[in-house]
Amino acid sequence: MTTPAPRVLVVDDEPQIVRGLKIILRSAGYAVEAAETKAEAMASLASRPPDALVLDLVLPDGSGVELVGEIRRWSQLPVLVLSAVGDEREKVRALDAGADDYVTKPFGTDELLARLRALLRRSLEPGGTPEVELGELVIDLQDRRVIRSGREVHLTPIEFDIVRVLAQHQGRLVMHRQLLQEVWGPQYVDETHYLRVHMAHIRAKLENDPSRPRYLITEPGVGYRLRDPST
């Protein structure tokens, strides 16, 4: 390896989860540090800023939401939240406060690593690419075309814009508000029903089985994600 390993700070007060996470992340090529409390996390962030943060929402000395809020005042550090069924409200608050994505406990290792990779890709390679390839889909951002299995699919301008925004954040969660703002404009951020209608049309054109989407994944109550089905 020519570049140093990306550094990940895991903040969780369950020592057994941290033990497992450390090994998984280390074996996936990350350098891992751990903190049990909000205070420890702040100290670690200040002394050796990591490349990404994996954060449990429930900490002994406060909420992960508060920590996200504090970090966002001075850093765009990617933050992946560990949430639990039943903590949906906290999860949404964390995302509103600036967290980038989440996995729900108990999470699959592959899912966690894929999300983390997507977050780090954003921060390590700014700019992005003009063409995104996902399985049998090619999204050409420059020429505003989508090709599925070698044949061009006709999308309306709005439909293409939705796909474009998701492709620019490929693999990452895009919240409803962000999608509405980038496609329609800031005054439409609450009109989530626009998204439902258009998403149904897009899925009908891009998915083999629109009722079981492989590319365009719904994150209930939060947003959408464009996923590469091969990962």
Place this chain on the structure above:
Amino acid sequence: MSRSPRTWGLTAVEIVIAVAVATGGVAALEGVTPAEGLGILYLLAVLAIAIRRGQLAALLTALLSVLTFNFLFITPRHRLEIAHSRDVVNLVVLLIAAIVVGRLASIGRERAAEAESRARIAAAREREAKLLAEVASSILPGRSIAAQLRIIGNLVAATTGATAARVALEHAPSPGADELALPLHGPRTAWLYVTRDASWSRGEIERIAEPLGRLIDVAVERERVADQAAETEASRRAEVAKTAVLHAISHDLRSPLTAIATAVGGLRATLVTEAEREELIDVINEETARLGKLVDDLLDLSRIESGAVAPRADWTDLRDVVASAVMQSRSDARIEVELPEDLPLVRADAAQLERVFSNLIDNAVKFSPPGEPVRITGGASGGRVVVRVSDRGPGIPRKDRLRVFEPFFRSAGDRSSGSGLGLSISRGFVEANGGQIILQPGADAGTSFAVSFPAARPSPDGPPADGADAGPGPEAAEPRARAPR
């Protein structure tokens, strides 16, 4: 105006006296002034009667005065004839003046009487209003309806001058021998009973019946609403508690599950060293045990809460139970047991008590600072056997002491991996076995849980007092239910 004949008789006497006095006056002054000019004295008589007896009496007085004056003083005297036309004018003027004066005086008199009766009515209304206001302010939240009705009865009695008064919510009246029964109108049927010695008339008391009925209705309604609110609040609290328990269970189940899932994910990863594999397997083992313990605890708790514990009571030596619980403790912390050898036996389910002491010891070990031992002491006094499990940890904050036995309760700052069920299960088992468990904050620091049972025999020597079937003799002291869980 309805007046009794007796009043009329009195009036007639007064008229005669008034006319006689005026006549006497005229006769006395006749020597000084000509009598014809003295007829004016009769106006005084008319005035006096008008003020005292009203218009009709005044008119009679005027007529009698004119006749008397004419008969006694107008020429020709002692006849009702009038010689001079001047005297006719005099008499007519006197008559008119008498009538007018009488009328004016009697109007004044009626006004005065009216004002007086108005004042009387106003005073009666004021008493009624005062009573109703007192009743209204006696309707306070937090009092039972029976207490409210008693207070209302006392107020009515005090105001109406009766020896006693009471209000009853009943469909048909049931007055006592010396009681008036008055219906209290309102949406509910209620009756007011007042002893007959009241200074208020029945009519006066009836006047307050309707407003009183409405006030009582307000009181009844208020109690009903308060009851309902209390019920709603209770069910809301139960709901909150249920939600908290569900939340706690899901959190406690998920943490070990997440740790296991993460460790399994790690085992699948390619670049894991042998040492790391060992560590991940340890995590899976430990967390599986933790899940198992949690499931056991939940099961115990549900059995305790549904009353399905069914202890198998037997002669039990708490020293054996404690020794066995200490041996089960996997911790390498120091546990000092100082129980007297003559500790009386108790009748209890030894297996359940072992769970109790295991939980208490685990708890104490968890909170003990490194190097500080957990101490188990005890003794017998007042017919009870007490065993205390004490630690020298940080102690339990005062505000949490009442709640430590609640399921899933954890003190703020308790970051241990326990289920938060140990103490509630312990209490459940202790109470099911007829014992008591209390929290005794340490004198300096630390926490002490005291478990006590009634001693099963008064003295450590000799066989247990009752029951050959329980197996008397020294060998009965051997705990029987020592089978591992």
